[in-house]
Amino acid sequence: MSVSRIGLVVHGGRPEAAEAAHVVRSWCAAHSVPCRDIDVWNEGGRHSARQEMAEAGDPDLIVTLGGDGTFLRGARLASAVDALVLGVDLGRVGFLTEVPAAEVRSALDAVGEGRLEVEQRMLLNMRASRRLVVPSDMEALMRYGRGPLLPPPRVRPECEAGGEWGIALDVSALNDVVLEKLVRDRQVSVGVYLAGRLLASYSADALLVATPTGSTAYSFAAGGPVVSPRADAVIFTPVAPHMTFNRSVVAAPDEPVGLRILERSGQAAVSIDGQVRGVLYPGDWIGVYAAPRRLRAVRLGPMDFYGRLRERMNLTDAPAAIADGTPAPLWPVTTPPPGDLAHLAMPERPSLGRLE
Ligand SMILES: NC(=O)c1ccc[n+]([C@@H]2O[C@H](COP(=O)([O-])OP(=O)(O)OC[C@H]3O[C@@H](n4cnc5c(N)ncnc54)[C@H](O)[C@@H]3O)[C@@H](O)[C@H]2O)c1
Ligand SMILES: Nc1ncnc2c1ncn2[C@@H]1O[C@H](COP(=O)(O)OP(=O)(O)OP(=O)(O)O)[C@@H](O)[C@H]1O
Structure with a gap:
């Protein structure tokens, strides 16, 4: 290449x-x-x-x-x-x-x-009930600590009219699409739909839809699961939901997540990979789904x-496990496992149906 x-x-x-x-x-x-x-x-x-x-x-x-x-x-x-x-x-x-x-x-x-080698990473695409707009006074509000805002995403040229499922926005998220409260003291109330079915109505600080890559970013901070970047999944994680059900849901790649702002909700900012790209109002909705195209990253x-x-998140071992004897061996990915530990890695991936 x-x-x-x-x-x-x-x-x-x-x-x-x-x-x-x-x-x-x-x-x-x-x-x-x-x-x-x-x-x-x-x-x-x-x-x-x-x-x-x-x-x-x-x-x-x-x-x-x-x-x-x-x-x-x-x-x-x-x-x-x-x-x-x-x-x-x-x-x-x-x-x-x-x-x-x-x-x-x-x-x-x-x-x-x-x-x-080229590693392929799943991306998210997005549709919305209308074009996203960043209000003119938003830049001043959001400037603190960040660079200038990106413009709102455009409508994808091939999809101006939209068909039955909103308009397609020119957006690819590697980490996440985040819908969050715009003002500190007003949560967002949102109907959350998975694969077209209502999961629940949420009142929360934010609702995230993440890729496996993004599972270690904001979703991780909000208690979501770590998902291998080799997996294909759409991860829904609420941030500080004021309700008893506060878990993440890991959906299949062909199960879109729909977020619809409820009637008296506060306004919601929409961020894509950490960059605010628009504001939504009650009645607006977005749909987030696995993109057909993938990011091609050099390895x-x-x-x-x-x-x-383990290394970047400073994972620490349980004190009792450390006290219980020799620490679990750790070796570089480029060297073979020591001693009799070769069996910890499967030599080749078994094809489905051949797991014995
Ligand atoms: N509470 C939070 O943790 C929080 C809040 C807002 C946004 N974010 C994340 O920040 C991302 C944007 O990153 P940024 O660097 O422009 O903003 P930032 O500097 O605010 O990043 C937050 C932190 O997340 C880390 N990070 C970013 N992507 C990651 C990933 N895929 N896996 C592990 N760590 C990751 C960054 O190194 C940084 O330390 C967003 O996509 C969102 O996921 C996190
Ligand atoms: N050329 C530049 N002109 C203006 N601002 C810049 C430039 N390069 C970087 N910045 C500023 O640096 C910040 C980028 O921070 P960001 O957190 O995205 O960096 P990063 O690559 O994630 O590094 P870190 O891991 O340290 O956070 C933004 O606030 C942006 O305004």
Whole structure:
């Protein structure tokens, strides 16, 4: 696999990201690969992901230099046109990024020589009862601690009229679509429908629909399950619901989640991967469902999702388990298991129906 053009998304607030960007640009110059910066923090001038990619010369690889937020910004661009995305870790958590900053040059060598795997990640698409609008005074409200807002998602060009199930918005979420109360003291009241059937009416601070990738983000913070990013699922998680049923529901990929704002509810902000993209009012609804298209993320080694979960989330062992003898062995994903522990990993995936 060869890469012919690179688009760079750099966290502008980090000197180390600027340094890593310099390394990427010099690698590109040495390998005659055109490289363009894509300013996803561009004040006022944001466009649809497709337009931003076209303006950058349609790169086939997006390299992000920053944390998970920067990766999510790059993933939004890449997924719009099926480009690859490679995350270089210069953030605080770095759950989504692939390579440490010190390895950026060798990572580009590997990509240039085709020594990579492409991991496919499920995305969410969204429909709504109407176009989303970000009120004009919203930007000032939301600016604290964040960059400029993205514009509201456009209606997908091929779906202007909408058919019987609302209008399709030009949105791909890698983590989550979040519907949350707009003002601090007014919860949202929402009818929640799974696969077209009412689950329950919720009064809550927020309601999330997450992908398996997003299961370790906001949904995790709200008590949701950790779901392997290799699985296909639509995860519904309420945040502080004022009711007894507060569990997550893990739905099948062909079971959409519908959220309908009830008559006297407070207004609700809609965020996609952490970015506010519109406000909904009573009577409005959104439907969130697994996208037909997937994100294509570059992997340069085996993906150790559970090792990463343990390490990045600082999982700690039970004190009683530690007191109960030798700690459970831990070994790098790249080395074979020690001693007689080989049986802990299945050598090959059994096909369905052959489990014995
Ligand atoms: N209470 C919360 O935990 C909370 C609240 C709002 C939003 N979020 C999440 O933040 C995401 C946007 O990320 P951001 O970096 O722009 O905002 P941010 O900086 O507010 O991110 C919140 C934290 O989530 C981490 N994160 C992001 N995606 C992750 C993932 N898939 N798995 C594990 N950790 C992840 C980030 O590294 C960061 O530490 C949203 O998609 C939402 O899921 C979390
Ligand atoms: N070029 C830039 N111009 C303006 N603001 C920028 C630029 N780059 C980054 N920022 C600011 O940095 C912040 C990005 O934070 P974000 O939390 O998304 O970073 P991150 O990549 O997730 O890193 P971390 O893991 O440390 O959170 C935003 O507030 C944004 O305004």
